[in-house]
Amino acid sequence: MTGARAALxxxxxxxxxxxxxxxxxxxxxxxxxxxxxxxxxxxxxGAFPPTHFSLRWYRSFFDNPAYLDGLVNSLExxxxxxxxxxxxxxxxxxxxxxxxFPGRDALETLFxxxxxxxxxxxxxxxxxxxxxxxVFDPFTRLIMGHVIITIPFTVRATLAALVGIRxxxxxxxxxxxxxxxxxxxxxxxxxxxxxxxxxxxxxxVLSFDEVAVSLFLADAFTQTLPIALVAEMRANLNLTxxxxxxxxxxxxxxxxxxxxxxxxxxxxxxxGMYRG
Amino acid sequence: MSGLALRDVxxxxxxxxxxxxxxxxxxxxxxxxxxxxxxxxxxxxxxxVAGFEPIDRGAIAILGEDVAGLPPYRRDIGLVFQxxxxxxxxxxxANIEYGLRQRGIGRTERxxxxxxxxxxxxxxxxxxxxxxxxxxxxxxxVALARxxxxxxxxxxxxxxxxxxxxKLREALRVELRAILREVGTTTLVVTHDQTEAMGLADRxxxxxxxxxxxxxxxxxxxxxxxxxxxxDFIGQSIWFSGKLRRGAGGPEFVTxxxxxxxxxNSDVQGGSLSIRPEYLHLPPRPGDxxxxxxxxxxxxxxxxELSVACRLKSGRELRxxxxxxxxxxxxxxxxxxxxxxxxxxxIIADD
Numbered sequence: 080m081t082g083a084r085a086a087l088x089x090x091x092x093x094x095x096x097x098x099x100x101x102x103x104x105x106x107x108x109x110x111x112x113x114x115x116x117x118x119x120x121x122x123x124x125g126a127f128p129p130t131h132f133s134l135r136w137y138r139s140f141f142d143n144p145a146y147l148d149g150l151v152n153s154l155e156x157x158x159x160x161x162x163x164x165x166x167x168x169x170x171x172x173x174x175x176x177x178x179x180f181p182g183r184d185a186l187e188t189l190f191x192x193x194x195x196x197x198x199x200x201x202x203x204x205x206x207x208x209x210x211x212x213x214v215f216d217p218f219t220r221l222i223m224g225h226v227i228i229t230i231p232f233t234v235r236a237t238l239a240a241l242v243g244i245r246x247x248x249x250x251x252x253x254x255x256x257x258x259x260x261x262x263x264x265x266x267x268x269x270x271x272x273x274x275x276x277x278x279x280x281x282x283x284v285l286s287f288d289e290v291a292v293s294l295f296l297a298d299a300f301t302q303t304l305p306i307a308l309v310a311e312m313r314a315n316l317n318l319t320x321x322x323x324x325x326x327x328x329x330x331x332x333x334x335x336x337x338x339x340x341x342x343x344x345x346x347x348x349x350x351g352m353y354r355g
Numbered sequence: 356m357s358g359l360a361l362r363d364v365x366x367x368x369x370x371x372x373x374x375x376x377x378x379x380x381x382x383x384x385x386x387x388x389x390x391x392x393x394x395x396x397x398x399x400x401x402x403x404v405a406g407f408e409p410i411d412r413g414a415i416a417i418l419g420e421d422v423a424g425l426p427p428y429r430r431d432i433g434l435v436f437q438x439x440x441x442x443x444x445x446x447x448x449a450n451i452e453y454g455l456r457q458r459g460i461g462r463t464e465r466x467x468x469x470x471x472x473x474x475x476x477x478x479x480x481x482x483x484x485x486x487x488x489x490x491x492x493x494x495x496x497v498a499l500a501r502x503x504x505x506x507x508x509x510x511x512x513x514x515x516x517x518x519x520x521x522k523l524r525e526a527l528r529v530e531l532r533a534i535l536r537e538v539g540t541t542t543l544v545v546t547h548d549q550t551e552a553m554g555l556a557d558r559x560x561x562x563x564x565x566x567x568x569x570x571x572x573x574x575x576x577x578x579x580x581x582x583x584x585x586x587d588f589i590g591q592s593i594w595f596s597g598k599l600r601r602g603a604g605g606p607e608f609v610t611x612x613x614x615x616x617x618x619x620n621s622d623v624q625g626g627s628l629s630i631r632p633e634y635l636h637l638p639p640r641p642g643d644x645x646x647x648x649x650x651x652x653x654x655x656x657x658x659x660e661l662s663v664a665c666r667l668k669s670g671r672e673l674r675x676x677x678x679x680x681x682x683x684x685x686x687x688x689x690x691x692x693x694x695x696x697x698x699x700x701x702i703i704a705d706d
Contacts, residue, residue, distance in 0.1 A: 245438060245440065247436040247437075247438055247440035248440045248441075248442060248443075250405075250407060250427070250434075250436070250440065251434065251436060251440035251441075251442070251501075252442070252453065253407075253427050253428045254405060254427055254428070254430075254432060254433075254434040254502075255428075255453050255454035255457055255501070255502075255505060256428050256429075256431075256454050256457035256458055256505065257428055257453075257457050258426075258428050259428075261457070265442075265453075266442060269444045270443065270444060
């Protein structure tokens with residue numbers, strides 16, 4: 080009986096480890112492959128691994144104005160969308176967590192709903208909506224679309240952080256003489272900070288990465304980097320895409336390391352410091 | 356002028372009255388414990404005094420001033436929460452100085468105040484620690500220091516020792532009592548633990564179902580409980596049902612179990628007789644006019660005390676504590692008599 084159970088535990092443990100390993104490999108191998116391919120000297124997609132190495136695809140990236148314009152646009156749009164989405168999302172989350180009113184749960188679901196609507200639908204709807212209200216500037220349109228798709232993440236991340244803040248901590252500040260707005264600034268906001276930062280980070284990455292919504296909202300002169308990449312791949316497939324992927328991956332690693340140093344990664348993705 | 360006066364306070368949640376016409380006076384500098392089982396309305400009362408629960412009726416006055424129109428941040432009340440509610444992102448020093456900062460008190464005044472409080476609560480040298488780096492007992496003392504820093508008109512403690520383990524609780528209770536004595540602030544302690552109430556407070560206000568049951572010193576509540584609830588909630592009681600009658604030497608109570616016992620109070624009709632277990636003496640002492648014939652059933656040893664199970668003729672078993680240094684206890688099966696003094700036998704009205 081006990082022996083059988085121990086054997087079962089052992090087997091389950093082994094399967095679990097294999098699954099984790101497979102998942103990690105699945106995620107890492109494509110990145111590694113594209114890393115090596117980005118240094119491939121051949122002008123065609125040859126057999127892996129490459130035999131000669133060069134930086135030609137990186138040069139091609141930096142020489143192509145479509146890419147560079149796309150990069151600048153993407154960064155600007157992501158920055159605007161992140162700021163708007165974070166402020167609005169955090170405010171919405173605070174309102175949702177601080178009060179009980181009829182329809183509160185429905186409102187929360189509404190804020191989170193863009194997550195469940197296909198991005199193609201969001202993109203098309205936003206295009207129609209923007210022209211209906213007279214917004215034809217693609218840059219503004221793109222920011223609007225990106226705010227919509229990122230807001231579920233900023234709301235959710237802030238809400239998760241706020242839920243972890245005990246009511247007594249805020250009341251303690253009030254009992255010590257702080258009016259409610261002061262208690263919010265001194266206690267609630269600093270304790271929810273990790274959630275807000277995590278939400279902002281997710282919003283930025285999501286916006287930077289977005290293709291479907293952007294396809295509808297961009298035009299021929301205002302393109303984001305992912306759209307420029309898609310267009311370029313269609314026109315002439317080459318390994319510039321691999322170079323861009325490698326730059327992206329490197330950028331992400333830098334951000335993650337920075338975040339870990341600044342606030343502690345476990346605090347951003349884990350429980351958060353508000354647990355005291 | 357009393358430190359805190361509650362007059363006929365009512366707080367309803369829907370149809371349920373959590374606090375149902377509570378009136379209580381706490382003298383300046385006095386420590387009063389609001390004691391009662393969970394759900395009796397004691398925490399609601401504390402939150403009403405602090406200003407976090409608006410009351411439906413009645414009045415609350417602190418140092419003679421009605422606080423009805425004052426929001427919680429204007430009441431100058433030091434509040435120690437059950438979970439301490441320290442600010443986890445601030446140092447101990449910043450926690451303690453928070454209330455002073457809100458009052459616009461400058462650094463030159465804050466720092467000496469902080470060191471006085473740290474000395475008082477024996478937290479010297481921990482200024483720069485974060486709450487997460489402190490033990491439970493230290494966190495409790497920081498919470499107290501933070502509440503006292505604002506020199507509150509009134510101090511409210513919500514189950515101050517319930518989050519600590521038993522050994523620490525004992526030590527901190529003594530220390531907390533000493534600190535409260537030293538600062539002399541009017542204090543209301545809310546607790547469900549009678550030991551905490553007895554150890555900390557000058558007087559105990561016993562609550563049940565949103566009302567006051569009895570107010571008095573710990574000894575008064577223990578020796579003269581007013582109701583069956585009071586007698587059962589504070590300490591233990593052995594209950595005898597039966598009838599009161601006029602005997603030769605004064606009023607007597609004829610128990611349904613057989614023994615006839617003298618009683619201290621005969622003004623209660625239709626009640627039961629309550630005796631604290633330790634007032635039953637084996638063997639009887641001089642002055643014990645009441646006698647109960649029993650058979651020793653079993654003796655259990657608990658170090659300082661023995662627990663002796665005695666069987667009445669009716670078959671009912673009583674467990675009484677006997678100090679283990681009080682001589683030999685007759686072996687099981689022996690017929691003996693328990694003695695009890697008349698003033699220890701109290702008739703208490705059935706609830």
